[in-house]
Structure formats: C-alpha cells, structure tokens
Amino acid sequence: MGERENKKQRTRRDLADAAVGLFTEHGYDQVTMADVAALAGVSRRTAFRYFPSKEDLVMDYPIAWLQVFEESIEANQGRPLSVRIRTAGHAVAAFIQSDPVAVKQLSALAFAHPALAAKYVSSTRRWAQRLTVEIERDLDGGPEAAAHAQMLAAAVMGIIDSVCEIWATTDQPMEPLLDQGLDLLAAPLSAAAGGHS
Amino acid sequence: MGERENKKQRTRRDLADAAVGLFTEHGYDQVTMADVAALAGVSRRTAFRYFPSKEDLVMDYPIAWLQVFEESIEANQGRPLSVRIRTAGHAVAAFIQSDPVAVKQLSALAFAHPALAAKYVSSTRRWAQRLTVEIERDLDGGPEAAAHAQMLAAAVMGIIDSVCEIWATTDQPMEPLLDQGLDLLAAPLSAAAGGHS
DNA sequence: AGGGAATTGTCACTCAGTGCCAATCGTTGG
DNA sequence: CCAACGATTGGCACTGAGTGACAATTCCCT
Known part of the structure; x- marks a missing residue:
C-alpha cells in the first residue's frame, strides 16, 4: 500500500484505458502493443509485464464479472442451485451497472473481434468447470452425473455468455434477459437440485 | 479432377497429418510451423497458404462435424426443431464413427490446449448464429424472440461442445451423451417449436 | 511443344511475446 | 538524511506467427 502499489494500479489502469x-x-x-505502451507512458516491455498478452488488455472487466458470479455462487451455499445461479446473475448485473467506466463500449469491442471473443469465451471455460463441480455436488453423484453436470454447466455458461453479448451489442437491459435465459434451464436445474439438505 | 487438385488435397492431408x-x-x-512444413515436404510459406494459422492445422475435422450438423438441420426443414437438432446430432455421431483417422486423438489435443480450445469454440459461434435464425423462424417472431433464440442456440451449442469434449477426453460413447444433453433443453425446444405448419 | 495460369519457394518484413541484464526507483534500517 | 536492499523498469536481442511481393516452377490446355 505504499507508493509502489499505488503506482502499479495506476499504470495498469493507464494501459487498459489507452488500449x-x-x-x-x-x-x-x-x-500495436507499442502504441498502447507509448500512450500509457511506459515501455513496451513493461506493458507486457502488466498484461501477458494484447488480448488481456481488454479482459479485466469481463474477468471481474465472472469473479463476482463465482463469489455469489459460493456465498449462498445453502440455497437451491437454481436460486444461487439466478442470484449470482443478478449480482453481476448490479456490479456492471454500478460501474463508472464505459464497460459497454469495452464489451462490444470484445465481442466484435474474433480473437477477443475467443479469449473471453475460453476464460469462461474455467468458470464452467467451477460450476460443474457445484452442480455435481447437488446431484448426489449418480452414475453419469459427471457428464450431466458438465453439460448443464456448459448450457448455463452459454446462456450467460449470450446474455452478455446481447446486452453489449443492443440496448436491452440485462436482468430480464438473464431471467428469460435461465428459465430455459429451469426444469433440469430445479429437478436435480433442491438444495442438499 | 486434374493432377493439380489431386496434389493439393494430398498436401493438405500431409500437413494435417504431420501436425x-x-x-x-x-x-x-x-x-513450429516450419517443423510441420518440413515433415510434410513443403515450404513454410506454402503451409501457411493451406492453413491460415497454426491452429487451423487441427481444425479440419471439428469444422467438418459442424458442417454435417448444419446440413442435417437444413435437410429436415419440415420437422419440429427439437427433432431436427437431435437428428443432426446423431448424424454427426455417425459421421465421426465412420471416420478412419484418429479423430479422437486429434480432438483430445484440441481440447487440451487453451489456444486450440478457444479457436474451436469460437468457430462454433458461427454455427450458433446459424442455429439462431433457425430457431427464430420456428418461434414466429414474438417481441423478444431474437434474444430468446440467441440464448437457446447458445445453450444448444454449449451442450454440443461439451458432448464433444467429454467424448474426446473419456471413453463414453457419443449418442447417449447427446440425448442426455439435449433432454436438458427438451422443454424450451419443444414448447416453442412444433414445426411451422 | 508451347503459351498461360496456378502453385510454390525465397526473401524480407511486422508484430506478439520472452529472457537477460543494467539502470532506476521506492522502501527500510541506521 | 543517507546508504543499502529489493522491486520495478527499460533496452536489447531473440524466436516464432503471419503476410506481401516476386521469381521460379509446375500443370493444364490447345
């Protein structure tokens, strides 16, 4: 929390903003990476130390949302899974709307370029795995429960991804979209997951 | 038909096999790309002419499956959408099992490496868009039908992706997985889509 | 066989990403 | 306040992906 940490955070933001x-x-x-570094007032080499790849320059916020999602999932351990997922979705929506920067512009950017979209989607794979173990636990381990959980998690993440994409590229508000999307999976989610009492 | 086309196909296969x-x-x-080119007996530059990127060296088969999927979807225009999707899934499974090469090894490779997984998943986005218009047509254009269709398509593709992944990385047969996965979306698929008679 | 078009190889280039080392800056103890 | 220490930074050089241009080669057609 000295001047050092302070400066690091500032540099990180400068780079992301410049990008x-x-x-x-x-x-x-x-x-080019050199352009971004120059505008942020650091060397190319330093820019790469803050962001391991050019794509990462734009991934800070999407990653943050997913983190909010996961934290909310974990914070509500006792409830039924369908409720936890829905709650987590709304936590993300709230987080986004409380955000001062031009998140939407950034998101539209990310979904527009193939390389960025790929990077984002691949980062959601990690969270899908996280969701998988959560669902699997609620399933009380049937024989093919693992596959079932993995597919369900993939469907949930697919819906979340497309909610983000629709929100970023149109003017529709996020919450109704999210509810509508998760309703598609209401049956399998609530069928197998009544909380693990 | 000529020697030219013949040689091109052979070179393409040589490169993919070498890779x-x-x-x-x-x-x-x-x-490196140079290694692959050398083993296939062509120059580095030529390798890049056949495969625009290193990742693409491994994407021929996954892309082919998706093409089979799309063709099957289009071939059954009259039927209810849920049936068409399921049928298309089985067409892909049949296509894969009729394949002489070590498709599974290749797939496992693709899902293991982040860059390849990202490339594959991002390539499925195009098919998700294709699926979206199909679903949208069956929905008879309600007000928020577009978003609904897009999310549903994303969920379907998420399930198909994870079916492929599970199949590639475990010993489970593909068809039961597919049926099980699509059952998760049975309600929303059949609810809105009874064929457009 | 020979002209013409497609394919290939070579060269040179840009840019992402990385290892290495010297310089610099913030921190900490005296 | 100053010196020593460790962390951060910048510069340099390198590898490898991807691309444009052009000459050489190969195949096709008449």
Whole structure:
C-alpha cells in the first residue's frame, strides 16, 4: 500500500484505458502493443509485464464479472442451485451497472473481434468447470452425473455468455434477459437440485 | 479432377497429418510451423497458404462435424426443431464413427490446449448464429424472440461442445451423451417449436 | 511443344511475446 | 538524511506467427 502499489494500479489502469481508446478509434488490429505502451507512458516491455498478452488488455472487466458470479455462487451455499445461479446473475448485473467506466463500449469491442471473443469465451471455460463441480455436488453423484453436470454447466455458461453479448451489442437491459435465459434451464436445474439438505 | 487438385488435397492431408503427429509427440508449443512444413515436404510459406494459422492445422475435422450438423438441420426443414437438432446430432455421431483417422486423438489435443480450445469454440459461434435464425423462424417472431433464440442456440451449442469434449477426453460413447444433453433443453425446444405448419 | 495460369519457394518484413541484464526507483534500517 | 536492499523498469536481442511481393516452377490446355 505504499507508493509502489499505488503506482502499479495506476499504470495498469493507464494501459487498459489507452488500449480501449486506441482500439475503439483505430481498430484492434491496427494498434500495436507499442502504441498502447507509448500512450500509457511506459515501455513496451513493461506493458507486457502488466498484461501477458494484447488480448488481456481488454479482459479485466469481463474477468471481474465472472469473479463476482463465482463469489455469489459460493456465498449462498445453502440455497437451491437454481436460486444461487439466478442470484449470482443478478449480482453481476448490479456490479456492471454500478460501474463508472464505459464497460459497454469495452464489451462490444470484445465481442466484435474474433480473437477477443475467443479469449473471453475460453476464460469462461474455467468458470464452467467451477460450476460443474457445484452442480455435481447437488446431484448426489449418480452414475453419469459427471457428464450431466458438465453439460448443464456448459448450457448455463452459454446462456450467460449470450446474455452478455446481447446486452453489449443492443440496448436491452440485462436482468430480464438473464431471467428469460435461465428459465430455459429451469426444469433440469430445479429437478436435480433442491438444495442438499 | 486434374493432377493439380489431386496434389493439393494430398498436401493438405500431409500437413494435417504431420501436425497431429508432431503435436501429440512433442506438444503444440514445442512444434513450429516450419517443423510441420518440413515433415510434410513443403515450404513454410506454402503451409501457411493451406492453413491460415497454426491452429487451423487441427481444425479440419471439428469444422467438418459442424458442417454435417448444419446440413442435417437444413435437410429436415419440415420437422419440429427439437427433432431436427437431435437428428443432426446423431448424424454427426455417425459421421465421426465412420471416420478412419484418429479423430479422437486429434480432438483430445484440441481440447487440451487453451489456444486450440478457444479457436474451436469460437468457430462454433458461427454455427450458433446459424442455429439462431433457425430457431427464430420456428418461434414466429414474438417481441423478444431474437434474444430468446440467441440464448437457446447458445445453450444448444454449449451442450454440443461439451458432448464433444467429454467424448474426446473419456471413453463414453457419443449418442447417449447427446440425448442426455439435449433432454436438458427438451422443454424450451419443444414448447416453442412444433414445426411451422 | 508451347503459351498461360496456378502453385510454390525465397526473401524480407511486422508484430506478439520472452529472457537477460543494467539502470532506476521506492522502501527500510541506521 | 543517507546508504543499502529489493522491486520495478527499460533496452536489447531473440524466436516464432503471419503476410506481401516476386521469381521460379509446375500443370493444364490447345
């Protein structure tokens, strides 16, 4: 918490801001890592120390949402799974709307470029695995429970991804979308998961 | 038909085979495009002309499955959507099992490496869009039908992806997995889609 | 056989990403 | 306040993916 930590956080934000600005103005492919570093006032090498890849420059917020999602899932251990997932979704929506920066612009950027979309989607795979073990626990381990849980988790993440995408690229509010999406999986979610009392 | 087309197909296969062999033996990151090209007996530049990126060396078969899926969807225009999707899934399973090469080894490779998994998943996004318009047509255009269709398509693709992944990384047969997975979405699929008579 | 088009190889380049080392800056103890 | 220490930074050089341009080669057609 000294000057050092302070400066690091500032540099990180400078880089991310410079990236979003340059990317939206000139396009992701036309901007080099050196450009971003220069605008942020650091060397190319340092930029790579803060963000291991060019794509990561834009992934801070999406990653943060997923973290909120996971924390909310874990915070409500006792409840039925369907409720926990829905609650977590709304926590993410609240988190996003409380955010001062131009998250939407950033998200639209991420979903527009194939490389960024791929990076984002692949980062959701980790959370899908996390969701899988959660669902599996609620399933009380039948024989093919593992596969069942994995597929259900993939479906949930698919819906969450597309909710984010629709929200980022249109003007629809997030909460109704989320409810509508999760309703699609209401039956399998509540069927197998009544809380593990 | 001529010698030219013949040779091109052979070169393409040589490159893909060389890639799978080298990747499984030494690991994706340890093998360079030059290595693959050398083993296939062509220049580095030519290798890039056949496969626009290193990842694509391994994507021919996954892409082919998705194509089979789409063709089956289109071939059964009259039927209810849920039936069409299920039928298409089984068409893919049949296609895979009729395949002489070590598809499974290749698939396991693709799902193991983050870059390859990302590439594959992002390629499924195009088919999800295709599925979306199909679902949307069956929905008879309600007000928020577009979003509904997009989310449902994402869920279907999520399930298909994870079916492929489970199949590639375990010993479970594909068809039961697919049926089990699509059952999760039985309600929303059949509810809104009774064929458009 | 020979002209023409497609394919291939070579060269040179940009840029992402990384290891290494010296310089610099913030921190901490005197 | 100063010196020593450790963390951060910048510069340099390198590997490897991907691309454009052009000359050489190969196949096709007449």
